[in-house]
Amino acid sequence: MHLQSLGYRTDLIFARFQGIVEDLGDVVRVTNPDNPTHYFGNFLIFDSPSKPGDLPEWEARFAELIGTPPTVRHTLFGWDVPPRGEAHVQPFLDAGxxxxxxxxxxxxxxxxxxxxxxxxxxxxxxxxDEAWAAVVDQQVAGREAHLNESEASYRTFKEGQFRRYRAMAKAGLGFWYGAFVDDVLAADLGVFTDGTLARFQSVGTHPDYRRQGLCGTLTHFAGTHAQQALGAGELVIVADDHYFAKDIYASVGLCPRERQQLLLRHPREA
Incomplete structure (x- = not known):
């Protein structure tokens, strides 16, 4: 299927670098055999939103195409946008x-x-090594309070994530950017491209440096630099629809294009 969603098309920039993306007609399968715990490395994107009665079929497809515990403990579904009709999500919510x-x-x-x-x-x-370690430290320091996982597990996640970002930067697919105040890394983000679209990643500001205009200023600098250096066209960012960061992105010219919904069941033991 031909994905229309800017969100999923740019998600796959990262999935293809470190995993396998397969178009199976009515669904896109994303797998990362080396990291089965990575949610966005192991999920399904359907061609249309869920309908009544889809829950058992979708779970069966996930088990067949992605995996089951103990190897794969989460379940994650997305669907292309703009969707043909509203998703029927209540049975999924009732199932956890x-x-x-x-x-x-x-x-x-x-x-x-x-x-x-x-x-x-x-x-x-x-x-x-020192520069990338500082980025991981900054990302961990900026961890949002609502996240349930411990700082130690979050650091482990970030260390793995940034090994990929560093490898992608080394491969010429993008850059990681920092805003430094008195030589201290205060904010950072990445921009990576598939040659046509460019996607922002992991925008973060240290709690001690928030509300100083760093996020918008760095987003503008990084997007402009990435387009010039990489020859990328449209710039894309994904923001939580219920979080204020989208207003910061709007302040530098990023405009809402589509709404993305996903259904996630965390690992049972979580």
Whole structure:
């Protein structure tokens, strides 16, 4: 099937780098045999939203195409957008799934925010162990309070995630960017491309440096640099539909394009 969703098309930039993406006609299968615990490395994207009665069929497809415990403990479904009709999600919610809702935003080019931070130094993260370790530290420090996992498990997740980002940057697929205040990494994010679309990743600001305009300022700098350096076209970012960050992205010219919904069942023991 031909995916229309900007969100999923740019998700697959990362899935293809470290895993396998297969179009099976009515569903796209995403698998990462080396990391079966990675949610977005192991999930299904259907061509249309769930209908009444789909729960047992979708779970059977997931078991067949992705896996089952103890190897794969989560279950994650998405569907292409714009959807043909509303998703029928209540049976999934009754079975313990969580409905995640994101807004996909994009722009052909960005503009500076109304109140840019002019004090920070903005630059590409150097390819050194020390520089990338500082990024992981910053991401862990910026962990949102609502996350249920411990700091230790979150650090383990981030270390694995950033091994991939560093490898992708080394392969010429993108860059990681930092905003430095008095030589301290205060905010960071990545931008990676498939040659046509460019996708922002893991935008984070240290709690001590929030509300200083760093996020919008760095987003504008990074998007503009990535387009110039990588020759990418449309810039895409995925934001939680219920979180204020989308307003920051809008301040530099990113506009809502589509709404993305996913159904996730966390590992049973979680």
């Amino acid at each position: 799934y969580v409905l995640e809702e994101n807004v996909i935003m994009s722009a052909a080019a960005l503009h500076a925010p109304a109140r840019p931070n002019r004090e920070a130094e903005l630059r590409v993260i150097e390819n050194t």
